[in-house]
Amino acid sequence: SHELRAPLTIVRGYISMFEEGVFGELSKEARRVLPTISSRVAQMNLLIDQMLDAARLEDSRMVVSARDVRADLVVQKVVSAFAGLRRAGQRLIVKNPMGELTVLADPEKLETIIANLVSNAIKYSPGGGDIRCVLASDAEVATISVQDQGIGIARADLDKLFTRFGRLERPETAHIEGTGLGLFLCRELARLQDGDISVESTLGKGSTFSLRLPVATAPAP
Ligand code: ADP
Numbered sequence: 001s002h003e004l005r006a007p008l009t010i011v012r013g014y015i016s017m018f019e020e021g022v023f024g025e026l027s028k029e030a031r032r033v034l035p036t037i038s039s040r041v042a043q044m045n046l047l048i049d050q051m052l053d054a055a056r057l058e059d060s061r062m063v064v065s066a067r068d069v070r071a072d073l074v075v076q077k078v079v080s081a082f083a084g085l086r087r088a089g090q091r092l093i094v095k096n097p098m099g100e101l102t103v104l105a106d107p108e109k110l111e112t113i114i115a116n117l118v119s120n121a122i123k124y125s126p127g128g129g130d131i132r133c134v135l136a137s138d139a140e141v142a143t144i145s146v147q148d149q150g151i152g153i154a155r156a157d158l159d160k161l162f163t164r165f166g167r168l169e170r171p172e173t174a175h176i177e178g179t180g181l182g183l184f185l186c187r188e189l190a191r192l193q194d195g196d197i198s199v200e201s202t203l204g205k206g207s208t209f210s211l212r213l214p215v216a217t218a219p220a221p
Contacts, residue, residue, distance in 0.1 A: 004048050012041055039084030046119060049112050050181045054164075057188055064106045064192045068216040071101045071110065071144060075133050078114045082122060089128020092118070096135040102216040103142045109189045110213070113197070116182040117146035117209045123176050125150030129206065142215050147208040153201040161199065162187045186211070 015038050017023060018030075026034065056062040079092050086092060103110070114133070121131040129149030136143045151172060153161065160166045165180040183197075186209075190197045194214050201207035 002052070005045075005052070008041060008045055008048065012045070015041060035084030037084075039082055042081040042115065043085065043119065046112070046115050046182075047179070050116075050179055050185060053112065053185050053189065054181050057185070062188075062192065064109055064189070066104050066106050066193055068102050069105045069107045069110055071103045071105070071142060071213070072096050072098065072135055074107065074110050075114055075135065075144060078111060078118055079133060082115065082118050085119070085122050087122065087126065087128060090122060090125060091130045092122075093130055093132045094135075095132055098135050098137055101135050101137055101142055103213040104216045105193050105195070105213050106189075109193060113186045113189055113211055114144065114146070116186050117211070120182060120209075121146050121148035121150065121207075123178065124148065124173065124207070126172075126176075127151075137215055140215055141212050143210050143212050145208050145210040147206065149206040152203040152205050152207055153199070154203045155201075158199060158201065162197075183209075 015034070018026065018034060019038070053062065075094055075096070079094055083092055118131065118133065125131065125148045127150070130147075131149075132145075132147045134143075134145045134147065136145070151170075153168065157168050160168065161183045164184045166184065167178060167180040187197050190211055190213070195212050197209060197211050199207060199209050
């Protein structure tokens with residue numbers, strides 16, 4: 001997985017340079033396909049992170065180093081990265097009444113968690129609908145929720161979601177690709193950062209996954 005990551009990092013770097021116009025003005029066609037390339041690479045990165053993190057957790061090599069992180073910027077970055085994966089009728093919306101939201105977290109792990117949640121919201125809303133990333137906070141706890149209007153989850157299945165390789169066997173999702181590792185890792189990573197993750201869902205209506213993390217005591221520079 002480490003060997004896979006290095007070339008992907010280089011590809012991501014070049015994609016950003018194309019997006020920023022470093023290589024000059026792009027043709028209309030190139031501008032049209034760039035978000036898809038970018039999102040597919042983000043998806044590949046997420047899968048590699050899942051493999052690496054699962055292996056690290058298995059043999060207790062997971063290192064989490066928390067520091068002050070601007071959660072609002074991480075959410076924005078993930079939403080931009082995954083925008084190209086949206087299906088017809090899906091809108092990706094960030095609701096952030098807070099402005100700056102600084103949490104105490106490991107920036108890479110925070111990005112992995114939000115990427116998993118946004119990727120799932122897209123995958124499990126085949127009929128479209130709004131996907132909202134909502135930021136909220138009190139003095140001590142910040143909450144980042146990812147809400148979708150997708151297929152939802154039956155109450156009886158909720159416990160299974162956060163288990164290793166836990167995928168729900170349903171005919172309507174049989175064609176949706178996944179490892180069953182994402183939510184397991186999200187919860188483990190959240191707990192290693194003194195946070196947690198929870199879900200509320202109604203079958204056929206949609207789901208809300210809420211990540212809670214400690215608020216940083218002083219704002220990040
Ligand atoms: P996967 O790689 O299968 O998506 P996850 O661990 O991320 O694995 O999720 C576990 C299972 O939980 C999924 O297979 C799916 O059945 C269900 N699930 C996850 N997110 C959602 C969602 N937003 N809406 C409905 N079902 C979901």
